[in-house]
Amino acid sequence: MSEAKKMFIDGAWTTGTGTATRDLVDPATGFVNATVVEGNAADVDAAVAAARRAFDAGPWRDTPALARARILLKLADALEAHAEELGALETSNNGKPLRETAYDVSDAVNCFRYYAGLATKPTGQTYDVPDAMQAMTVREPIGVCGQIVPWNYPLLMAVWKLAPALAAGNTVVFKPAEATPLSVIRLFELLEPLGLPAGVANLVLGAGETVGSRLSEHPDVDKIAFTGGTDTGKAVMRAAAGNMKKISLELGGKSPCVVFEDADLETAVDWALFAIFANQGQVCSAGSRLLVQSSIHDRFVARLVERAQKIVVGPGNRDGVEMGPLITEEHMRRVLGYIEIGKQEGATLACGGLKLTSPELAGGWFVAPTVFTGCTPDMRIVREEIFGPVLVVLPFSDEAEAIQLANDSIFGLAGGVFTNDGARALRFIRKLRAGITWINAYHPTYNEAPWGGYKQSGIGRELGTYGFEAYTEVKQININLAPGPVGWFAN
Numbered sequence: 496m497s498e499a500k501k502m503f504i505d506g507a508w509t510t511g512t513g514t515a516t517r518d519l520v521d522p523a524t525g526f527v528n529a530t531v532v533e534g535n536a537a538d539v540d541a542a543v544a545a546a547r548r549a550f551d552a553g554p555w556r557d558t559p560a561l562a563r564a565r566i567l568l569k570l571a572d573a574l575e576a577h578a579e580e581l582g583a584l585e586t587s588n589n590g591k592p593l594r595e596t597a598y599d600v601s602d603a604v605n606c607f608r609y610y611a612g613l614a615t616k617p618t619g620q621t622y623d624v625p626d627a628m629q630a631m632t633v634r635e636p637i638g639v640c641g642q643i644v645p646w647n648y649p650l651l652m653a654v655w656k657l658a659p660a661l662a663a664g665n666t667v668v669f670k671p672a673e674a675t676p677l678s679v680i681r682l683f684e685l686l687e688p689l690g691l692p693a694g695v696a697n698l699v700l701g702a703g704e705t706v707g708s709r710l711s712e713h714p715d716v717d718k719i720a721f722t723g724g725t726d727t728g729k730a731v732m733r734a735a736a737g738n739m740k741k742i743s744l745e746l747g748g749k750s751p752c753v754v755f756e757d758a759d760l761e762t763a764v765d766w767a768l769f770a771i772f773a774n775q776g777q778v779c780s781a782g783s784r785l786l787v788q789s790s791i792h793d794r795f796v797a798r799l800v801e802r803a804q805k806i807v808v809g810p811g812n813r814d815g816v817e818m819g820p821l822i823t824e825e826h827m828r829r830v831l832g833y834i835e836i837g838k839q840e841g842a843t844l845a846c847g848g849l850k851l852t853s854p855e856l857a858g859g860w861f862v863a864p865t866v867f868t869g870c871t872p873d874m875r876i877v878r879e880e881i882f883g884p885v886l887v888v889l890p891f892s893d894e895a896e897a898i899q900l901a902n903d904s905i906f907g908l909a910g911g912v913f914t915n916d917g918a919r920a921l922r923f924i925r926k927l928r929a930g931i932t933w934i935n936a937y938h939p940t941y942n943e944a945p946w947g948g949y950k951q952s953g954i955g956r957e958l959g960t961y962g963f964e965a966y967t968e969v970k971q972i973n974i975n976l977a978p979g980p981v982g983w984f985a986n
């Protein structure tokens with residue numbers, strides 16, 4: 496086994512203060528295929544101190560925006576030049592099929608290019624005020640940003656955070672999920688020669704309970720940007736209260752995919768499968784609750800189940816594979832646990848519902864695409880985020896019931912509607928309490944448009960201009976156009 500991969504702190508690769516390491520397991524085989532250094536709270540302190548120095552001394556925030564943009568563009572080029580390698584690395588670490596990691600890498604490249612473009616376009620304003628004053632605003636970087644991401648899109652989630660933060664002139668301490676640090680370690684290797692001042696971008700590795708919580712509570716961190724589960728998000732929010740950090744939270748979901756009787760059935764089935772089974776169902780915005788109008792319910796479900804059973808499940812690096820393994824054995828057991836709960840709750844298992852045990856797949860964490868019908872709104876499998884290839888189907892009679900069911904959730908991340916009635920589609924979407932929505936589609940989103948949730952799916956927005964503003968403070972400046980005493984006090 497090769498040497499454990501290191502952290503990047505204050506411009507140098509380091510094993511940190513401890514001696515612990517973490518073995519990473521290939522989800523398709525169950526075998527260890529890499530080892531990384533396991534960081535601790537003292538390593539977070541060192542990284543934050545470096546980021547603090549780098550921010551306060553100003554080498555990055557005072558670098559002209561165009562020069563900052565040039566570095567981000569060079570990083571985009573480097574990622575693009577290593578796209579195949581990065582895709583294979585991500586597949587070996589996360590398990591997802593190569594066609595998905597290829598998409599993730601290309602989207603990551605576009606994201607750096609998008610924010611490099613935005614770096615030179617700050618959006619201050621001037622105001623005409625009722626006085627001999629010129630009031631204006633400028634945008635400034637927030638300072639030291641702690642960034643924590645999950646394992647489902649390891650590279651992409653990292654880039655959604657690193658690109659706007661660096662473009663806006665902040666310094667960062669980044670923590671990947673403990674299971675999936677490899678692609679972002681490679682990103683930092685590609686970033687290292689590009690001339691970023693020491694301490695501007697730091698990478699710490701390790702567990703959420705130690706490294707993540709220290710970063711969230713650290714008094715010298717000005718902003719925490721977190722993507723992960725809703726319960727963890729609440730813990731991060733509590734920890735961030737200590738020094739009143741700015742926060743961005745991108746959390747869980749249980750999003751509805753809603754099909755009316757007038758939709759084209761084959762098209763809607765196709766999207767409904769994509770909505771839940773893309774990325775093994777490990778997608779925050781997955782269409783994990785399928786609501787189908789009663790008049791077409793049985794026909795729709797029959798076709799959906801027929802196609803779900805044909806999805807090609809296998810190791811992500813094999814040609815033709817459409818769905819890979821789940822991320823870890825622990826997560827697979829959690830998903831299988833929910834399938835047992837669904838059966839006990841009285842839902843009907845229409846397909847799947849088990850770990851795949853063919854000789855090729857037995858060693859990995861493969862779960863068959865699973866569909867439950869006969870579900871009711873009170874069931875745990877309908878209310879809780881399973882974060883795996885498990886779809887629950889509920890019938891509805893009319894538009895009013897569809898919207899009531901769609902909004903019956905503590906989450907509000909995403910949702911899609913399928914209908915050929917344009918007015919109804921827009922009526923429905925306007926009533927849906929969710930941040931990311933589709934009409935006659937599900938999943939495609941873009942770096943240019945804001946991403947984030949209503950209700951307990953999060954606070955704030957990433958991506959687009961919103962995602963850039965989330966890494967800036969707004970400063971009001973008032974310039975006296977008639978300099979002289981104020982004359983408030985007589986003597």
Ligand code: NAD
Pocket residue numbers: 643644645646647648670671672673701702703704706707708709711722723724725727728730731744745746747748778779780880882908948952953
């Ligand atoms: P998780 O909350 O367990 O972990 C996410 C990250 O937080 C990891 O890096 C982990 O190490 C860290 N962490 C854990 N405990 C922490 C603590 N006490 N303090 C600080 N950091 C801590 O989530 P997960 O299982 O890795 O990911 C799945 C979840 O992420 C799902 O709920 C999914 O919906 C959500 N997610 C949301 C979005 C979005 O954009 N809204 C995107 C992807 C995933």
